[in-house]
Amino acid sequence: MSIPDLIRKKRDGQALSDEDIRTFIQAVTSKTIQDCQTGSMLMAVWQKGMNDAETETLTRAMMSSGEVLSWPTEWAGLVLDKHSTGGVGDKVSLVLAPALAACGYKVPMISGRGLGHTGGTLDKLESIPGFNVNQSAAQIVDLLTSVGCCIVGQTETLVPADRVLYSLRDATSTVDSIPLITASIISKKGAESLSALVLDVKVGRSALFKDLESAKELAQSLVNVGNRLGIHTGAVLTCMDATIGRCVGNSLEVMEALEARKGHGPHDLLELVTTLGGVLLLINGSVSDLSEGRKQISNAVIGGTALSKFQAMMEAQGVANNVAGTLCSAHTDYYSVLGKCKYQVELATPADGVVLDVDGLTLAEVLQKLGVGRSKVGQPVNHCVGAELLVSLGQRVQRGSSWLRLHYEDPPPSPDQINRLENALTLGSHDETRHTHSSVKEMLLP
Template identity: 55%
Template sequence: MTTPETPGAPGDPAAGGGGGPAEAPPEPRQLPELIRTKRDGGRLTEADIGGFVRAVVDRSAQDAQIGAMLMAIRLQGMDLEETSALTQALAKSGQQLEWPEAWHQQLVDKHSTGGVGDKVSLVLAPALAACGCKVPMISGRGLGHTGGTLDKLESIPGFSVLQSPEQMQALLEGVGCCIVGQSEQLVPADGILYAARDVTATVDSLPLITASILSKKAVEGLSALVVDVKFGEAAVFPSQEQARELARALVGVGAGLGLRVAAALTAMDNPLGRNVGHTLEVEEALLCLDGLGPPDLRDLVTRLGGALLWLSGQAEAQAEGAARVAAALDDGSARDRFERMLAGQGVDAGLAQALCSGTPAQRRQLLPCAQHQEELCSPADGTVERIRALALARVLHELGAGRSRAGQPLRHGVGAELLVTVGQRLRRGGPPVR
């Protein structure tokens, strides 16, 4: 985990020298000119970037122009100043969240750059709430082959990701956490660009990822943020060095916004946990909230949670924070917060209780499931050497778990349950060798 940056006070601007009349601000440049500038490798000014974002929000920018600008940024990149300007413009495109002063030290959040089977947010937000934190998580939908937190939660009948700032405050007061999406009030520009990136092959742009993540977090008024940056075959950035570059950008831009940010680098070659797919991942998140579930999921939840408790000054060390998060999973207090969050965000109270108190078999009856289920047997004797997360995610995407165009409905019941782990011996056509 990278060392967290502690932002310093911004410096005072240099005093102006002359006393002559102020020059009139230059006329804003038109979108085709901005696109041409970035396409040809030029720099965009803060005013240029602000003008582009305003055009996105007021819908004066055509879809083709938005796609062209995203591709120009993807191909030519942005320096740190441009990325910071884009982040701030996105954050200012909607309402800024304000909380009681007494909450300042408690406000924390986590973000992942996307993974196959990554349901950490569903477990971590209520676990942190059980540890005394306030978690106003503004999350996203699936990008490319990676599943989105909001899509997983919407597989629960009645769950609403659209919550007003007033509803968010009520949830933080009563539950301690909420998981919501962008709206016309909260970072609307990022919501539009996020959907466009998914269908224009610009998901893997470092400045666009940085600005998207941090703009949502900038409006939350956080004390601390931890970002789980994935690398590997099924990650947005395959190489660890690319992931480290993104982590540096997130920490650097975040510090400039006044955030205490830490970034963790985690591998994404194998799926996280054993379930992939919206409802199946909800089921596995509930298992983790029972104090059970796959060890790799629990380990990541406790490590990231421990880092946040330490960063925000609520634990003296990361290990102490991790132990507190683990205790919240084991004693049922995190699961209780999850149940209350579900009920607070539109799920029928009886269904929320049944999901959180039922057995795995009972839970499966309460959530959407695939009409056809098939168990795949090993074609030969052998040992499992690898489970290819990317190939699995692409198959599920084609079956309806992902989107090929913005706004496309998902099949929440599509998924895969991994019945084997790396290192297991298999018999041809039979169960694993015990």
Template identity: 45%
Template structure:
């Protein structure tokens, strides 16, 4: 294989063969294809796309560029959930324990936050002592005994993706749907799972701002997974406002634990139950959606979901007492309300900007090397369509630095638009694709 021949083929809009794609991904992985040629092919793919056949081979080659986990010693169908990310998205923390408590093992390899989006690993690490850096053998052991485990990506899983993502980031080819989809699915397929529920976010706080693009991504992800022989369902869900009320690591962990205790905000509870019910269907422990929803509700009510999280936390080195008593989670030194200055209806939220307001406090990273402050965050008291009066609390800031809190408040106020007109709240789920 000569890389320039592949670049020319794709530049001219023609299809790459299976052997060409596999040779290219192998060359990226072992370094025999230099960055400048890999970047050129990525740009050609950005403009010309990949056919279904090309995309399946591309994703499979990336999946097999490193280790593929063998979860055979974990009984039952192993089902994971992946979200494309947003603000206040702490679903994994309450979803995985509930699903595990219902009898479906959940091996979850998650990421960290960057920019306005939060990361599941950062939220989990708000629990004192919790380790997300387990060996593969220990990961499988925790899944077997606790029913779930949540860890970070290991170096030997889909190494081609790590190299290609770094190149996409510096060559303005991140937004390509085939490249996004193959990146996501290669990591998920390398987990050795049997099925996957996808939560594709759309709106002002999502990577996909428009429903059409979100639908295209969902269909592409679904196709890769199903052609790989996996059970896959894709939900397209709203991110035109933060999910739940809490933004920030300890804040979100606390709110997720509230859901496991039978409490929590309605939108977070609803999406957790819907995604979880689908995981139970894919896992084969339920045959009907109503039955699956009832199982999920029962796991909230009887405390078995909470117990599953506590078991996972203990096995991963964390303090299970923090699951039962969330006052043991990190807490900021100070808090103060952000008050409304008008009588009005909240008509629009720039959710990305709300996420940045939390990042400014220290809850997120501007660069991958930034250190997270797990204790800071934002509590949102208003939602789209709410009518407020002057002096009402629209949010609460939790902070350790006064200057940062001032900047965060300015950012937060600038993210909200008001009107005298009533507006209907957006739907929580737009579509479900199977």
């Protein structure tokens, strides 16, 4: 069938055959299809959806559109990874990848850049002078051999079909299609030839999916397709209303992740790291129960071995030995290495009360405009811009006390942006507080 015929078929609500889907992906990969036709197919999928068989075939076709990584036979059952659907202040990967490596696993973490209000792991790491996220397949094998983990960008030869579709999904407002999200995520993880994968599916005000029902539908789709591709796949649905930890912004999040590996991290970050790592070890068959898996990850983080692995990873990916050593030392001035914005300002609480909520989405959207993120692919970011929360949910505060420290450059935040930040804080009385709730909402295991 011709490309217009395939578009028409899906537009009219019919299921595409395996051959139809492979024809479409081959045309995308070989660039023999017009962007307008690709966009039309994406919109047809967004409107009419895909059944389980179509989604699986789309994922397999995308995975096979380029190179599929292969590993030494002795690594069988040891190659693990984690993926998050995106959040505010999400620096979990920076802690979990080296923790898993410290436990003896191989972690070829292929990550992305920030777009819109959601931060990108690669942008965070590039705030470290010399850190090189661009590694070939052969270099990835070397990194896993010498260190046990790496965090890199998608190579030119890995799932090239996804590179095309990913950029056009944003331009065609089809980002929130569950079949397209599933195929994009699992095709890349399938190309990593993983033994096991855990998915951190965010739900809430600051996430792509705001309600538990739709987030669970996505999680189930990801778990189903991942397992059908032969990857032991599980998902954890986690709350994404406020922020993860207290820092938002590239270099500030690196600092907080380093502090976590030194045993000083915020409770919610450690909970996510140990839960996701524990689930990953459980579904891989490495431990008999979740508590054992959580304990192994916690010991690696608190005991310092994850910090040593992160230092080794930094050095293997281009960071000078003295820079990596300074960042990982017990007492260090992070700003001397990572830089600091010219200006800082602290916002004061408007009244006495208990901190009930901080709107993470508002915080991220304002910071994006100030240079933390980008509105289109390829835009530069300012690694030093960001914000530090100076309070915790459930904390009692007095009027006039500082609750947020903003790091910025010229031009300064506008009065409207300051007003939005001030309105992101919700105060109330003690009996209204919800701060004791865990960020983990539900788990989907294979």
